Amino acid sequence: MSGLLKVELDTHQFFDLLHALPPSAMQAAWRRTLRKTSTWVKAQVAKTVAQDTRVPQKVLRQRLYFFLHSRDSGKVWLGLNPLQAHRLGKSRQTRRGVSVGRHRFAGAWTMAQRAPTGPVFQRTGKARYPITEVKLDWDDPGEAAFRKVAAQVEARLLVVLRQEVNYELHKALGRIGRHGTR
Template identity: 85%
Template sequence: MSEPLKVELDTRQVDELLRGLPPSAMQAAWRRTLRKISTWVKSQVAKLIAKDTKVPQKVLRQRLYFFLRSRDSGKVWLGLNPLQANRLGTPRQTRRGITVGKHRFAGAWTMAQRAPTGPVFQRTGKARYPIVEVKLEWDDPGEAAFQKVAAQVEARLLVVLRQEVNYELQKALGRIGSHGTR
């Protein structure tokens, strides 16, 4: 596993946008921007990985988390551990093994009586034992997708921040217009 991916942004443009607002409005705009960017990152990463691995986006989104680390910074976490085969969809037994979603696992089976939608197993050798649970490796496409989206974060952040600052400005102007002199 490679070292953690860290994205640093040039905040001079951000400071210029926020200069005309009171501190509470600036903070509100920034927090909304962070939340919206996290949602955007999660959806973009899930789309790219799903396209490469044929894993449902729903499963991938469960592996993506966003944390507000402080009042002005956030962190997106992507869990790259192998996915259990039965999490990709409903396992179906075929003559040659198990089919789950768009993936086929030759020589695999489920415990049909105990847990028909449970774990999928496969023998590791010619003998009856040992057996292992079938898992899908997806860390390489996951890291590649995450890095591709990380390269686009700064541009997207500025677009969303402009929208949020504009919202705060319109809100402030609306208050002035409705509470002004009559």
């Protein structure tokens, strides 16, 4: 990744919405909000990158992780290392090389006898050796998609937080309605 991408949000405005709820309900709503927002971020990044690079979303989602750092902060991690060609789909040997999913690699081959679903190789020079494993670079579209989605995170966080606060309020009102008191 060319530069560190860090999104910081002012959480005071979010916690002001949760003032009427007990602390445990506030915490539960905030944790669910972080988890659901991270799931949304992962889906949006995978969708955007898949459109740009023709890489299956399933493969990209394996490169996206969410970590809950503390009670009120989380982190979405995106691995931008090149993708191994054989992970893009089923590889097929053709006369001109190897076709994997929607990608074509001229002059490449697989070791069909030893590992039919294994790596795709290509010569790096004119001699018999050296050979390298074929990989697909996707760091530029991946970083661009991540930045695009990061710009929309705060708005999405507010939408999900409202839903979660509403859920906690209804849950609390249901308890009050049934028992007359808390």
